[in-house]
Amino acid sequence: MRNWAGKLLAVAQRDASVLLITTVATALVRLASSVVLTRLLAPDVFGIVGIITTIIMFLTLMTDFGFQPFVVRHHRGDDPNFLNVIWTIHAARGVVLAAIAGGSAGAVAWILDKPALQLPLMAASMTLLVNGLASMSLIALIRAGRVSAISFFDLGMVVLQTIMAIILAAMLHSVWAIIAAMILQSIVRALLSYILFGRSIRKPSWDWSIWDEFRPFSWIIMKSSALFLLVTQLDKVALARLLSLHDFGLYTVAASLSTVPGLFAYAYGSRILYPRYSRALREDAAVAPEAYYADRRLISRLYSFATGALVTSAPALVSLLYDPRYAEAARYLSILAVSGMLLLSNIAASEYLTASGRVVSGLRANQLRVAWICSAGAAGYFLIGTLGVVLAIGFMEVVPLIYFWLVLRRQGVLNWSQEALQLGLSLLGLAAGSAASIGYFAATTLLLQR
Template sequence: MTIFSRRMMSQLTWVAGSYGAAQVLRLVTNVILARLLAPQLFGMMVIVNTLRTGIELLSDIGIGQNIVSNRQGDKPDFYNSAWTIQIIRGILLFGIALLLASPIAGFYESRELVEIIPVVAIVFLLTGFQSPSRYILQKRQEVKTLAYFDVFTGVVTAVVHIALALYSPTIWALVVGLVLSTAICSAASFFLIDYRTHRIAIHKEHVKAIISFGKWVFASSIVFFLAMNFDRLYFAKEIPFALLGIYGIARTFSDMIALLAQRVGNMMVFPKVAGFAKDRSELRPAISGLRKKALLAAALGLSLVVAISDVIIVLLYDDRYLAAAFFLPILMAGTWFSILSTIGESCMLGIGKSVHTAQANLAKLVWLVIAVPLALTYSGFVAALCVIAIADLFRYISLAISQWMEGLSFLRQDIVLLTLFLLLIAGWRLLLVQLGLVADFETWFGYYGNTSHV
């Protein structure tokens, strides 16, 4: 009997299905907005969203992870204490964002950011007051309810942003759309559980538990943010906003796969491993078989996506964004290591070893900080792109060592699956070229020449 039951497969279907629906909505929204708005506007929002995420993560003590992992997490005393800490944090982040608006605008030499950042800062207040109900449902593994809420969030975001872009095709459509959609979804979160149980409260023993667990989450979040966003922050200073916007389109697509893996890890693997009641020595055999099957399915699906990813850009976007058709296959191929790393991190969190997550993200960050500037300076943007694509390999290596130390190593399995993944990409691409469904190598590389006008 493994910890992965038929019920879990049903849950996986809901998780993947809702994520797929949300990403379709996100894709449709992105394509429509790309038709209505100029690439440089997306470039500016890359900076805004990256900084917003950074400010959030730089103060993260793992409120959600605490609720999921603590045995008292779904009790009102515990989650109300967590919610109160979250509210205080949101207010502090709002004030910090206001103070940083002018220095950030000066650093990126963009006067618009002086006005944009204070408005976006309202999001910190809204998410601060957001109900902890999502984490409670995650702990209880009520994924069906969460799936419906995620689709609702996607619909709200799509409708609000498109309506505002039609009304005013400026940067403010994206800025106000972010604030308004966050407000609606934050209000809706109180109806996922009984809203009457929410109280402003501080229970010292629960606060102590949250801080104790959260110290490594905090460290990991800082490194995670920098590792995930160093490329955006660095490119924002070194390349034109229009090229940054095109790169952001490609990153959006490649991140979809990585975020799906992260979602499955957080919703399925982490809670299951955390709740595993048997001896640790039985954990690896319990997850090995399904892990192999899941990664085999991922290799088959992702390899095909990599092989056709440039066609997606060509079909959906106009010529202003054509260079993303060159960027995307490179970035998409690198998500394989992101998938492996995410599963590893979920296992480490499940056994209470959050320090390994911080170490893994630090390994990735060190690689990016050293290699990206060198590649861009001496070999150009394509070399920097390849450096970014393989960055999660260093995160994976760190986690592989940690898993071996904890008796949860799957190195041999991963080597076999990586080889299969690469062979599948080559096989799919050769077949599709022969069928005339995708461009040959020369045409694909020529997409990069489309950046000459930005």
């Protein structure tokens, strides 16, 4: 048993290293893109793109059938006929979503009182159609544990979109640069999903037995994702109406920076932890609780410290990266980054419980998030205005963390010392980030005086 656990830990650490490297590289590329594009484009452009991203996210999550977890955990996940049926559902969903996004563009622009939004949204809806037609090979890579392949593939797509966006922004100086880059990237991604990976060609097919099995699973996932959508996008929907395009652009820039830890946390959870937990539970459920912390011990500690530092170093970071037009984004970033400190723990708990068959736990956690954001967000807005909504978003992971602690404790999985250590490292990160920010501004002041 110890030998088996040791091998599992070694593989998990290797995959985690690859994922960490590619996630850091992705974050650096996106950061470079943000720095360059904010010098080529006005804040209004990022306001429009932020709204479009929210709408696409809204449609995607409202119809999240759980394709990836269903295929990864299913015993027929390698069967061509099974994959054909799932691909057929996936493609049909993409066609419907593209039609909805494009057809409602005018109404959305009118409701939000943002006329400049209509045409870009109509064009961006094509990404939903193209993504729906992509191969199942990317999910198959996750099932097979080929974390390196999917991680480097995703990194390549980010680099490609960044290069296209910068080139087009230098030529067009308008929102169309980013929209065109989004469309081109989705086309290239879909094509490469067939070209680069073997046995990836799919054809329309149907099997009622697969659908009957997929439907109840997808219904639970869809409800959970719909609630997750409200949690992550409700603030943007509200603020898109309340703020000007300029101010919403600042919020979008801050939100983009604050999601960097989430890029790693969600990828780490779905691509490494979920497959590992699923395999551990299938092969020897008795040792699975040991894998809950063992598979992520070092990563969790580094993550906790780094995310804590991001909260308090936000003013220095924004000052260093952006011109004075974007200075107000620092306030938003400091608040939004708080939720990132707790995110990895919550994702790990959700993935473990889902792998063990307790899919409803993710739904319950999202219900708590929605209840928090609606109550705390409304109270915050009543007391201090739009900043109150942002504060509610920043602290939304506290309630689900407590919920997951209770559930894991009942399952005999929770280790209080491990949880306390992670929180302690977050506090240490807060102190380190604060010291770094103070040092940065002190050094800047001295240089200006000279």
